[in-house]
Amino acid sequence: MTKLSDNKEHQLRKRPSVAMSLMPLLVLVVLLTFVIRAFGSDSLAGASQIALLAASAFCVLIGMWRLNVPWASFEKAIVKNVSSVASAIIILLLIGALSGAWMLSGVVPTLIYYGMHIIHPDIFLVSSCVICALVSVMTGSSWTTIATIGIALMGIGRAQGFADGWIAGAIISGAYFGDKISPLSDTTTLASGSLGVPLFDHIRYMVYTTVPSIVIALIVFAVAGLLCDTNTAQDISTFALALKSRFFITPWLLLVPVLTGVLIAKRVPPIITLFLSSLMAVVAAVVFQPDALREIDPSMFKASMRCLYDSTQLATDDATLAGLVGTRGMAGMMGTIWLIVCAMCFGGCMSAGGMVGGITRLFIHMVHSRTSLVASTAASGVMLNIAIADQYLCILLTGNMFRDIYDREGYERKLLSRTTEDSVTVTSVLVPWNTCGMTQSTVLGVSTWTYLPYCIFNILSPIMSVIVAATGYGIVHRKPSADNTTEA
Template identity: 25%
Template sequence: MNDCKINKKKIYEILCLCILSIVICVIKDISLIYAFVVGIIYTTIVSLKSGFKLKEIKSMAYEGVKECSSLYLIILLIGATVSVWLSSGVVPTMIYYGLEYMQGVNFLFASFMLISISAIFMGTAVGTISTIGVAILGIGKGFGIPMNILVGVIVSGAFLADKISPISGLLNLTLATTEINYKEAIKSAIYTMIPTMIICAIIYYIIGIKYEDSVGINSILELKNAMGKEFFISPYLLFLPIVIIILSIIGIKSSYCMFSGIIVGSIVTCFFQKIKVLSLLKYIIFGFNANSTSTIVNETLISGGMISMVSVIFIVIGAIALTSILQGTGIISYLTKDIIQKITSRKDLILKTGVISSILTVITCDQTMGIVLPSKLLKEKYKKLGVNKSILARTISDTGTIIAPIIPWNINALIVNLVTGISCTEYFRFALLCFVAPIVTIVFAFINTGNYKKQQKIESVKEV
């Protein structure tokens, strides 16, 4: 833990300025890069006056940005993947058959369950949203379901990956930093995951009843016919998403899975959809737009390509640079130190784990710091109070990890916005998992406190 040379007043000035800048950008719909630049400049000025050298600050920012270089590639691959899956006919095929087989069912409930299962197998929330999620959105639009509701459902199901998927990068980071294995983690996670899933599923089912008969058979047939006219539709095209899921299951890295999907999708685009290579490259770089006589097809099958992700990459770089400076100068450690020192009970421990993890996710615009720092700072407290480290991992996953997509300036929320066209402020209230999981964790903290005290008394009697 770094000693903080910056005085208390200046630390809170930095924090207030950073938060205010972000809030203004969100309200005014201005790129968040400006908020992060303001934060970096002011933090640098204060740090220099407090005894840090410019070379040190530049090194903090550079190392942080460098460590996340693989993230920038994944963001670009997401932009390319969506375009290729549209142009290849994979997404249109999924929409075509989905309109047929999901007709008459509670679509919101079915979508939540389908996305949840897919996310666990794929191991990546943003990967699930940018592939299976895009198809679900197309089907939902055909059924006349409001897009903000549907995106909320998709986000809920997709971010289950970061919580319990054995091949999730974030979950494996949680396991590594808390020093437990997957078996221990999943046994602990079940206690909060099952009630969370049941609550979300029931609410989505109730909301979904309203939309079960929102579109007539004629509208569905019209959309299906338009898809069939514009694209080569075949069940064989469904092998591409199946293969990607299989690659994810066997543990292939997300970037390799996406790259494989782009290569195979490109081949399908050229040979089955009869699209020229130059046109395909244009779609990958600048985005895909369906050129159909059907308005709903043109509105549904659209992507921004790799170029649309460049702005996200700049925002991510800004967020990471600011976070690295805040961590390197000891500001983050200072803000969490007092909270940790005042923990005296199991209930406090679990509640404050969730608070620290969530605050770090909110401040740093990414889940990584909300996982790593609480794990490092609180492991000894868990040991001292006799609380299993699997509860530390579970609490982090249920709070700091899961709330990321409902924070407008978070990297995940920005990617969801670009992929779906729906902003966080529109979908966040329907992303139920992101609210229910932390609430269930808090409830369990209070319920289990009594059991913990009883156990402590029993152990004390045994020792006597």
């Protein structure tokens, strides 16, 4: 009876037009435009969440009123979407705890102190990009890279006088490049595995688009590093002295990031790694920074707990250092988590109402050649990032929507898996309400709109994918046949 009822209900639903499918997105963009103008940097404190829920309500209204989609379908899709990011929410909370513990234990100040003496300002942006790329390749996680070494590089860059946008752009560009080509990356594995493409075939094929993109990015960062007006050696020395007077700087504190790296190399699950790393940092804080802990609370136990979950601030006369040593802990992640939940509501409503399929049809109708096929895939991936707000769902949806077309037209699946990564994985961080965009913005303390123009690699990747497709370099095209549809 239930299956028959579901089939009858499905038959009663109407298929939304492309224009109708785009309407909720248009409403969201308009609302966010007003929100950003009115609230500025405070837009993520609640107004953006309301905009997402309002756009979700508009989507439900269209679905129930014009498309005969019952509320139960929307509710089921929302619950499914929210549950899919449960582990990401736990990771976010642990990142908040880790960032607070690493700061107050002196781990980040130590990394910044030694980094300022090693990395020259002229090559800082290039060095940041390369360092994050190497760490991300080894860890397979852009999130972990940015939450650890990325935070330290932000502090070094600010001390050297670089604008936040340039620093965050170099960090994110390197981290996402490394994430894409790492065999340990979950998104890389997902993009290849979901389409039946061997993992290393997929990675080798991505080299055609990722290497030109990262080379151009490194050139831009090299030129920017030479042209940016940075602080003098005296200013940097003054900041280093202020850092050393506030924290006990010792090479022993580097054991925490080293041991964290060992856990990551052994592929210990991220949640366990972040928890153990935070615990090690708390122990280091008790041993090396007892005065800083007592400044937070006379009770060492309460101070240790507060550095994990609460906002803290240490007294200092240096304005730059004051902004650096302030921590937010787990509590600082709650706004981001709130935004993620609201974004998942919007994505669930778009899926249940059939709007995602409507947007996809818009791009499928544009397919007339190899170039237009890849361009349509890339554009669809970016649009799904905006609409669904979760890169994992977008990777699966993009692959599922285009796999039959690639098979029918005689193109290898690895062309689709590469284009999916070029358009979905790397652009997710550029969308303010996407899980990646919200996370990296919160972790680095830089607005998505601030760093977006400087994420050179992320911006170039989908464009490079289309350019390489236009040249035909490395692309195998077989004569379309009925056998293609069954090929893995």
